[in-house]
Amino acid sequence: MKRPIPTLSLLLTASLLTASLLTGCLVEPPSDEAGDETVGEATDAARVCTLPSTRPLSVDSLARSGIDTADFISDVVADLDDDYMGYSAILIGTNGAEIATAKYGWARTRCEPEGERVFNHNTQTAWGSVTKVLTTALVIDKVERSSQTLDEAAWTNLPTAWRNDIVAANSPHMAVRIRDLLSHMSGFAGSNGVPLLERITGPLEKSLNTRIYSNANFTLFHHMGRFFRQSYFDDLEASFVPGEIPLDSYLETISISIYRNTLEDRIADPLGIAFSCNQPEHAGSNYSRYYTTSSAKSGYMLNNADSQGCATGGVVMSPRDMAKFLHALTRTSDIISHDNYENEMAITSIRRLGWDYALPVAGGRMYGKNGSRGFSGPSSIPGNGAGSSYSEIVTFPNGMSALITTNSAPPLGSPGLATILADAYNANVTP
Numbered sequence: 001m002k003r004p005i006p007t008l009s010l011l012l013t014a015s016l017l018t019a020s021l022l023t024g025c026l027v028e029p030p031s032d033e034a035g036d037e038t039v040g041e042a043t044d045a046a047r048v049c050t051l052p053s054t055r056p057l058s059v060d061s062l063a064r065s066g067i068d069t070a071d072f073i074s075d076v077v078a079d080l081d082d083d084y085m086g087y088s089a090i091l092i093g094t095n096g097a098e099i100a101t102a103k104y105g106w107a108r109t110r111c112e113p114e115g116e117r118v119f120n121h122n123t124q125t126a127w128g129s130v131t132k133v134l135t136t137a138l139v140i141d142k143v144e145r146s147s148q149t150l151d152e153a154a155w156t157n158l159p160t161a162w163r164n165d166i167v168a169a170n171s172p173h174m175a176v177r178i179r180d181l182l183s184h185m186s187g188f189a190g191s192n193g194v195p196l197l198e199r200i201t202g203p204l205e206k207s208l209n210t211r212i213y214s215n216a217n218f219t220l221f222h223h224m225g226r227f228f229r230q231s232y233f234d235d236l237e238a239s240f241v242p243g244e245i246p247l248d249s250y251l252e253t254i255s256i257s258i259y260r261n262t263l264e265d266r267i268a269d270p271l272g273i274a275f276s277c278n279q280p281e282h283a284g285s286n287y288s289r290y291y292t293t294s295s296a297k298s299g300y301m302l303n304n305a306d307s308q309g310c311a312t313g314g315v316v317m318s319p320r321d322m323a324k325f326l327h328a329l330t331r332t333s334d335i336i337s338h339d340n341y342e343n344e345m346a347i348t349s350i351r352r353l354g355w356d357y358a359l360p361v362a363g364g365r366m367y368g369k370n371g372s373r374g375f376s377g378p379s380s381i382p383g384n385g386a387g388s389s390y391s392e393i394v395t396f397p398n399g400m401s402a403l404i405t406t407n408s409a410p411p412l413g414s415p416g417l418a419t420i421l422a423d424a425y426n427a428n429v430t431p
Helices: 008-023 039-046 069-080 128-144 160-168 178-182 196-201 216-223 230-238 247-271 319-331 338-345 417-428
Strands: 057-061 086-092 098-108 357-361 364-373 389-395 401-406
Touching (some): 057 069, 069 086, 069 098, 128 178, 128 247, 128 319, 128 338, 128 364, 128 389, 178 216, 196 216, 247 319, 319 389, 357 417, 364 417, 389 417, 401 417
Antiparallel strands (some): 057 098, 364 389
16 A cells, blocks of 8 residues: 655644754744645744753863962852853963863854854864064064054055055155054044045144054954065066056055965964864864853854955954963063063063953952944844854963953853953962
8 A cells, every 4th residue: 555645734834844844943844724834934934943941051170389270260150150152261371271261152043043052172262453463473583573662654555546645645644554454543533434545644633642442453463464575566566457456455456465475374284273264164064153141042153245455453263272372472572582472471561462451359450451342234133233152362461361252142141251251360369
């Protein structure tokens, strides 16, 4: 006796149930009744998902003299609480070892099409403005390997057309040095919607001896490929043939490519770490989605529309690889001379090397840089976006470093990541 051929309705119901088992999400089958929505519309409208009430947490520590590592990471976890969808926290010893770690929650929930994945120290995350520390390291590395200096005029590294405009306008920005850009003292206070070229040919917004945080300082590196590869950049500029792409766009594209290649050649490859400027570039699946709150049920990935290049804060990297970079920068000469690092950090009146702040803690100052990424553009989901990832890297006066990165925005009233790390250090370091 032949088996009866399944109806279309039964086949659809079976496939939907199979999908629900694979994703962990419950999907209601479409109705057979006349007048209902189409199958696709009904499926999308009826898709529901329930997350577990608790999230996975793993904490580990290795004993070290001078600090109670177990209590340090315990304090960090207690302050982070359940405020984030997922996070990684790492304390790095003076020899580069991970001596206290915590990983929590999900990089992707069971509600995502790609399936559930726990957040761990190899999860690829967006670090936002923390990228500025990498940029600063590249600049100082180039200075150490050439006749260039941090005190040279920044405008001389811009494309010829821009240099001509700056000279013609007798712009006060001709006084801005590379050092000023790296320490946020270029005279830029905020974009105010004015194009960058207009800003650097116009009046200063703030005094050059006033430190005001401004992304424009590092945005200039989008146009300063000439700083890293002068003759190569000049040759490409000279060979430009007017066409569909404007000269500025042509040169910016070249500059971003030079920056990225330099980041690979001088930091990533020597340290054995990986990075990208956009999440989908990663082969493999250990990436994080980003959530507006710790209880959000869907997230979304960066795409090319969200991050046009790494130079102003688009780097995507795992916490473990960021820890390797942080140790190499602060404790070794693998990227820049350690003596040079110490000399730069000794100037306490201006925060150097891309650090954003210097907080007093037990035994000295905690230098740090924070970052966040708010996602928008074609990949965004209405209602999601601002500050969907947060990150913090710090270096302590005892030679240790630490970092936290998250994939959701903190609720109002939550302690800042820098405060969490400073408090844990003060409570557990040996005087």
